Amino acid sequence: MTEETLAQTGSPSVGPSHTDRILDSHLHCISCQYDLHSLSASGVCPECACEISATIDAITLDDTWLRTIRTGVRWMVASLYVAVLLGAFRSFGPIELVVVSLMHFGGALCLITPNPKLPRRHSNTPGPLLFLGIALGGYFLASISPISSSSLKWVLLPIATLAHLGGLALLWRRIETLMDLGISPNSAVIARNLYWLTISIAVFSVLTAASRQLTLVWSPVRYAALASAGLLMVGLLVWYFASLITLHLMSISIRRLIGDAPATAASP
Ligand SMILES: [Zn+2]
Secondary structure (H helix, E strand, C coil): CCHHHHHHHCCCCCHHHCCCCECCCCCECCCCCCECCCCECCCECCCCCCEHHHHHHHHHCCHHHHHHHHHHHHHHHHHHHHHHHHHHHCCCCHHHHHHHHHHHHHHHHHHCCCCCCCCHHHCCCCHHHHHHHHHHHHHHHHHHCCHHHHHHHHHHHHHHHHHHHHHHHHHHHHHHHHHHHHHCHHHHHHHHHHHHHHHHHHHHHHHHHHHHHCCCCCHHHHHHHHHHHHHHHHHHHHHHHHHHHHHHHHHHHHHHHHCCCHHHHHCC
């Protein structure tokens, strides 16, 4: 990665393009592991006086790692297109959910890969994998369970769906950190909003599902149920397109950072 490519992406780490932004994520100093949250990217670590830009550089300058992250982003983008294609041909059932959650699991596997240049403390917890694994297992059991035990599906599917949304929320948290560390600092705020939007969708899913169990004779409850169902639909639409755009922006940023030249990845 050259200084020129860094300047193009607006990374705060190098030379004249240096922006005096404040670190939103809990980045730890590469020298002493001090938490650099809310400090200026152009400053020095208050604990050991190591330049904060050195820590940001150490994170962004690993091309092999960036390629793994890009693979994860591609899995996530592909899952969004596949979800629409599957939904276009038939109603979204457990089998379709198995396919989509499997792609999310593959994407998460790449996206939580720790940067080999950083101390262990920077390694991400496998939270997204745990949640997405529970979702995948739940969908799979629901897809193979016989029709006679349909009550099993009514227990399995809601649990799997909530685990799925939880995994996606944690994944957006991870993407926010990745962006903030130098991949695309200006877009990190979108990832943070997508984290909260995913949680909101989970809440509205529960409210909508609960309202369906009620006998809707009392009109205020009926209106509340309709409102939560409407908010769920709007939330899902916004989530879908915002996710697609954000992941594409991230992919473009990574392509600029690694210059798309395979020869440079091998050189130390
Ligand atoms: Zn330090």
